Amino acid sequence: MVARFLISILLASVASAWGGGQSRQLCLRCHPVHYAERGGCSGCHRGNPASERKNIAHAGMRGGKYARFTLGDVREIKAGERLIDRFACRRCHVSGGRGNRLAVSLDDAAVRKTAGELALSIRRPVGNMPTFGLDEETVTGLVNAVLAQSQGREAVVAAPVRVHFTTSGKKNSDIFSVKCGGCHRILSQRLGAAGTGDVGPNLSGLLSEWYPRTYKSSEAWTSQNLRSWLKNPRESRPLARMLPVPLTEGELKELESIMAVYPEPIK
Ligand code: HEC
Ligand code: HEC
Ligand code: HEC
Ligand code: HEC
Numbered sequence: 001m002v003a004r005f006l007i008s009i010l011l012a013s014v015a016s017a018w019g020g021g022q023s024r025q026l027c028l029r030c031h032p033v034h035y036a037e038r039g040g041c042s043g044c045h046r047g048n049p050a051s052e053r054k055n056i057a058h059a060g061m062r063g064g065k066y067a068r069f070t071l072g073d074v075r076e077i078k079a080g081e082r083l084i085d086r087f088a089c090r091r092c093h094v095s096g097g098r099g100n101r102l103a104v105s106l107d108d109a110a111v112r113k114t115a116g117e118l119a120l121s122i123r124r125p126v127g128n129m130p131t132f133g134l135d136e137e138t139v140t141g142l143v144n145a146v147l148a149q150s151q152g153r154e155a156v157v158a159a160p161v162r163v164h165f166t167t168s169g170k171k172n173s174d175i176f177s178v179k180c181g182g183c184h185r186i187l188s189q190r191l192g193a194a195g196t197g198d199v200g201p202n203l204s205g206l207l208s209e210w211y212p213r214t215y216k217s218s219e220a221w222t223s224q225n226l227r228s229w230l231k232n233p234r235e236s237r238p239l240a241r242m243l244p245v246p247l248t249e250g251e252l253k254e255l256e257s258i259m260a261v262y263p264e265p266i267k
Pocket of ligand 4: 201206226243
């Protein structure tokens with residue numbers, strides 16, 4: 001009785017191991033095997049290995065160029081990390097658990113979206129993400145970097161981003177929209193998206209560690225540096241095109257509270 005029970009468990013596990021191998025092989029109806037020593041096709045490419053119909057097998061699939069990160073080449077992963085730094089993606093997004101929560105978490109997006117969709121979002125940004133105008137190789141590098149960073153991370157479902165949109169059609173009257181918004185845009189934890197101008201850089205995350213250190217060419221933007229800049233941009237950057245914007249102490253405080261970045265999203 002016990003022996004039969006044990007044998008049936010043994011048979012079941014052999015069958016499932018064999019069945020697993022069998023279902024993995026459905027990709028192999030059409031493709032030669034490669035990187036077999038590193039596991040099944042879907043571990044690296046996703047897709048549905050249980051179907052032999054191409055459109056089903058390929059659903060959600062990650063093409064070869066977006067699977068490069070799976071090979072674990074340290075140099076390539078470092079290069080991807082440098083891309084994320086160079087374009088300061090973390091001033092708006094969390095990636096690899098680090099960064100501001102002004103837009104969706106890229107760790108979360110990596111789980112929900114296909115690699116192709118991630119690439120499209122970077123190539124043709126929507127909403128308040130800046131257009132970087134990147135070549136395909138750079139986009140591919142960034143997608144690989146986002147996927148590599150997200151590995152082993154749980155999607156943070158319980159941390160929605162709070163973005164407010166004005167629906168009233170009234171012009172925004174906050175200090176950023178009035179004094180800066182004609183030339184700049186910002187994602188603010190307090191206000192959501194503000195500003196409509198593209199003459200000056202997008203200032204999202206300026207007062208956080210993830211904004212490029214562009215004050216006096218290599219310093220971080222602190223409140224103090226921002227105040228000096230507004231008084232006279234040319235003092236720290238002789239060729240600055242921005243003119244001084246004189247603000248009262250009260251206005252500066254309001255501006256800072258709009259530009260401030262908090263570690264957790266405001267509930
Ligand atoms: C019925 C045949 C068939 C099956 C089953 C199939 N494929 Fe394909 N696959 C193709 C063909 C044909 C192409 C060439 C491009 C195209 O027509 O989409 C291709 C292309 C690819 C590419 C290259 C795409 C790129 O842009 O880099 C990858 C990767 C791939 N398949 C992975 C898989 C994986 C993983 C599975 C199993 C989950 C699978 N395929 C199952 C037929 C198939
Ligand atoms: C360790 C991760 C890994 C595994 C496992 C893996 N692949 Fe790939 N695959 C890649 C990478 C990375 C590329 C991009 C080209 C390269 O670097 O080899 C790729 C490229 C491809 C391509 C496109 C080839 C081309 O030149 O366009 C196809 C098709 C493909 N893989 C199918 C499969 C199938 C089918 C399996 C399962 C038998 C599989 N892969 C298993 C990582 C993997
Ligand atoms: C100024 C802020 C900002 C910067 C900088 C930024 N993004 Fe975004 N990104 C956004 C916004 C806003 C969205 C739209 C989704 C949302 O509202 O959260 C978005 C969406 C995305 C999406 C789609 C996510 C999804 O779930 O659909 C991807 C992928 C993405 N960004 C990648 C990047 C990468 C990679 C970089 C760096 C090269 C970058 N972003 C830099 C603000 C930014
Ligand atoms: C009339 C347009 C205009 C207005 C209004 C304006 N700016 Fe600017 N700003 C610019 C331009 C153009 C730049 C580009 C840098 C330069 O001039 O060298 C810039 C640059 C900056 C920078 C430097 C960012 C960097 O990474 O280099 C900061 C910070 C800044 N502005 C903050 C503000 C704030 C805060 C306000 C509102 C109180 C404001 N600006 C109002 C046009 C404007």
